[in-house]
Amino acid sequence: MNIHEYQAKQIFAKYNVPTPRGIVANTPDQAAANAAELGGSVWVVKAQIHAGGRGLGGGVKLAHSIEEVRQLASEILGMNLVTHQTGPQGRRVHKVYIEEGADIKDEFYLGVVLDRAKEMPVIMASTEGGMEIEKVAQETPDKIIKVAVDPTIGFQGFHGRELVYGLGITDPAQQKKFINFASKVYTVYMDNDAELIEINPLIKTGSGDFLALDGKMSFDDSALGRHPEIEDMRDISEEDPDEREASQYGLSYVSLDGEIGCMVNGAGLAMGTMDTINYMGGTPANFLDVGGKANAQTVAKGFEIILKNSNVKAIFVNIFGGIVRCDRIANGILEATTMVDVHVPVIVRLDGTNANEASEILANAKIKNVIVANDLADGAAKAVAAAKGE
Amino acid sequence: MSILVDRDTKVIVQGFTGKEGTFHAEQCLNYGTLIVGGVTPNKGGQTHLGKPVFNTVKEAIAATNATVSMIFVPPAFVGDAVMEAADAGIELAVIITEGAPVKDMQSAKAYAVKHNMKTIGPNCPGIITAEECKIGIMPGMVFKKGNVGLISKSGTLTYEGANQVCNEGFGISTAVGIGGDPIIGLSYKQLLAMFEEDPQTKAIVMIGEIGGDLEIQAAKYIKENITKPVVAFIAGQTAPKGKRMGHAGAIISGGAGTAKEKMDALKEAGAEVVVSPADIGKAIAKILGS
Numbered sequence: 292m293n294i295h296e297y298q299a300k301q302i303f304a305k306y307n308v309p310t311p312r313g314i315v316a317n318t319p320d321q322a323a324a325n326a327a328e329l330g331g332s333v334w335v336v337k338a339q340i341h342a343g344g345r346g347l348g349g350g351v352k353l354a355h356s357i358e359e360v361r362q363l364a365s366e367i368l369g370m371n372l373v374t375h376q377t378g379p380q381g382r383r384v385h386k387v388y389i390e391e392g393a394d395i396k397d398e399f400y401l402g403v404v405l406d407r408a409k410e411m412p413v414i415m416a417s418t419e420g421g422m423e424i425e426k427v428a429q430e431t432p433d434k435i436i437k438v439a440v441d442p443t444i445g446f447q448g449f450h451g452r453e454l455v456y457g458l459g460i461t462d463p464a465q466q467k468k469f470i471n472f473a474s475k476v477y478t479v480y481m482d483n484d485a486e487l488i489e490i491n492p493l494i495k496t497g498s499g500d501f502l503a504l505d506g507k508m509s510f511d512d513s514a515l516g517r518h519p520e521i522e523d524m525r526d527i528s529e530e531d532p533d534e535r536e537a538s539q540y541g542l543s544y545v546s547l548d549g550e551i552g553c554m555v556n557g558a559g560l561a562m563g564t565m566d567t568i569n570y571m572g573g574t575p576a577n578f579l580d581v582g583g584k585a586n587a588q589t590v591a592k593g594f595e596i597i598l599k600n601s602n603v604k605a606i607f608v609n610i611f612g613g614i615v616r617c618d619r620i621a622n623g624i625l626e627a628t629t630m631v632d633v634h635v636p637v638i639v640r641l642d643g644t645n646a647n648e649a650s651e652i653l654a655n656a657k658i659k660n661v662i663v664a665n666d667l668a669d670g671a672a673k674a675v676a677a678a679k680g681e
Numbered sequence: 682m683s684i685l686v687d688r689d690t691k692v693i694v695q696g697f698t699g700k701e702g703t704f705h706a707e708q709c710l711n712y713g714t715l716i717v718g719g720v721t722p723n724k725g726g727q728t729h730l731g732k733p734v735f736n737t738v739k740e741a742i743a744a745t746n747a748t749v750s751m752i753f754v755p756p757a758f759v760g761d762a763v764m765e766a767a768d769a770g771i772e773l774a775v776i777i778t779e780g781a782p783v784k785d786m787q788s789a790k791a792y793a794v795k796h797n798m799k800t801i802g803p804n805c806p807g808i809i810t811a812e813e814c815k816i817g818i819m820p821g822m823v824f825k826k827g828n829v830g831l832i833s834k835s836g837t838l839t840y841e842g843a844n845q846v847c848n849e850g851f852g853i854s855t856a857v858g859i860g861g862d863p864i865i866g867l868s869y870k871q872l873l874a875m876f877e878e879d880p881q882t883k884a885i886v887m888i889g890e891i892g893g894d895l896e897i898q899a900a901k902y903i904k905e906n907i908t909k910p911v912v913a914f915i916a917g918q919t920a921p922k923g924k925r926m927g928h929a930g931a932i933i934s935g936g937a938g939t940a941k942e943k944m945d946a947l948k949e950a951g952a953e954v955v956v957s958p959a960d961i962g963k964a965i966a967k968i969l970g971s
Contacts, residue, residue, distance in 0.1 A: 376923070443788065443791055484783070513781060513929065514783070557835055557836050559861070559890055559928070561926070561927060562926055563841070563916045563957070565917075569918065613840055643823065667959040668959035
């Protein structure tokens with residue numbers, strides 16, 4: 292689960308990770324009032340969406356008067372912000388964060404993420420703050436310092452020293468401040484079951500303090516049960532409505548831009564089915580894992596979600612029945628076709644336990660639009676042909 | 682011969698009396714797995730599915746000499762259950778539960794390694810030595826005895842691959858579903874080494890997916906150490922970047938972990954890489970048929 296910058300900064304504040312002061316707003320008037328409350332003479336108006344690259348996309352602007360804050364907020368609120376992380380369709384902005392201006396002397400990058408190979412969190416830091424970190428990693432990988440922290444010992448002094456020496460911070464007072472900052476960010480990561488923390492940029496001010504100018508956090512979905520206060524930060528307007536609806540029914544769905552709807556049990560087989568369709572000259576319209584309990588309700592819901600996509604010209608139902616017997620799944624599919632108006636050809640491949648009985652059930656039902664396939668290759672070929680109108 | 686488990690392996694079930702534990706333990710018993718008991722706190726002394734229930738893994742081992750534990754406890758208790766098994770001296774824990782927090786698995790895995798306990802999973806179908814011992818949730822009838830070893834992150838692709846191998850007239854020695862979470866127990870590398878040593882296994886099917894770099898590490902290992910033929914498939918060639926495809930670990934992040942880079946590495950290592958999972962069986966037939 293992702294949260295907004297202003298929410299990440301609320302969490303940072305709880306751990307005394309320094310950030311500029313700021314207040315979130317839903318309207319231009321609120322934005323102006325927030326600026327007045329913060330005081331000062333320079334403010335930053337920042338679009339709150341769950342994607343990076345907001346500055347380059349025009350979602351972060353500097354204001355020098357309360358009126359300008361109001362003006363910029365009215366421009367940014369409601370805009371469709373396109374960044375390298377949103378895709379070409381962009382994201383609608385519903386909230387802006389009004390923050391006091393900061394005196395930026397140096398910009399750094401600081402992140403914490405799971406190192407899957409080492410099986411422990413790794414702190415990443417770079418002097419190339421404010422840049423797209425993926426680009427830095429690709430072009431100048433030596434400019435990223437990586438320090439893995441074994442959670443059984445936690446953040447130690449030597450981890451901090453590796454960071455500051457790597458970054459070229461030589462002043463002892465500065466070193467101490469940076470190490471303190473990084474150690475708190477590590478604690479935020481561990482305490483909250485975060486999946487990712489990114490502070491880009493982390494700035495050094497003219498007076499030598501370190502501040503989190505930005506904050507991006509995402510969390511391990513499996514651990515949200517023990518963090519209700521984070522679950523409360525969920526902003527459903529940032530989530531794909533179809534993906535969200537699917538997840539409420541225990542389905543895992545990702546929309547793609549092809550023509551063949553896919554309904555499969557198991558994530559690996561679902562990806563393998565998309566790959567096979569592609570291999571045979573078709574294009575998958577979605578990833579959809581119906582999970583281990585494919586029954587009439589879940590299949591009907593799957594049809595419903597797939598058919599919302601008007602590009603879909605055929606649906607390939609590919610189920611490997613194991614513990615759940617195929618004859619029961621076949622009956623579920625038949626029932627689902629009575630619950631949802633399926634107006635495109637449906638190719639059904641059922642394999643595994645009682646597969647022969649299942650084929651008979653489907654063949655005998657003689658439902659218009661339902662085509663039975665023998666195996667994965669046969670099913671994919673039939674789906675590709677059906678989508679082409681053959 | 683086979684790897685890790687066979688008809689003499691003594692197995693206990695943690696989370697024995699729960700709904701999932703009960704259902705699948707019964708399926709395993711019917712398959713012939715030597716389940717000697719189970720563990721559910723505060724239910725020690727009872728009998729379940731005709732087997733004794735214990736309060737702790739230590740008690741279960743003392744009474745049964747079990748060496749393997751199949752874990753079905755709810756996600757929030759998986760870390761605890763794995764560490765209890767390791768502490769008690771279990772040699773292999775097969776973790777079926779889906780949705781265990783990653784942080785819990787970090788410490789549980791580190792503790793297991795410290796105690797020399799192997800782990801499989803979490804969020805996996807388990808391990809099966811065909812026609813001898815099934816520890817997990819896979820449909821047993823798909824796996825006919827034979828000489829193909831199978832390693833897969835995905836459950837249903839394990840069944841799909843095994844089914845194709847068997848339909849071509851061959852069979853499975855041992856199949857291991859390693860799971861698709863960000864932190865897992867035994868991985869391709871260790872299992873490839875075991876299959877290389879196993880005289881029954883003549884060829885290996887390796888099924889991977891996008892995300893992480895375990896398949897890349899496996900490719901390096903195959904190149905240097907594996908003499909047996911390997912057929913490989915990587916799921917997610919058509920998956921978009923930055924989107925999680927069902928499994929917690931199946932995500933291309935920062936442009937890394939793509940299917941293409943994994944397929945290229947495996948090809949370079951000499952594996953027979955199929956583009957569609959529908960070709961796994963045929964590829965094995967081509968190798969073993971001659």
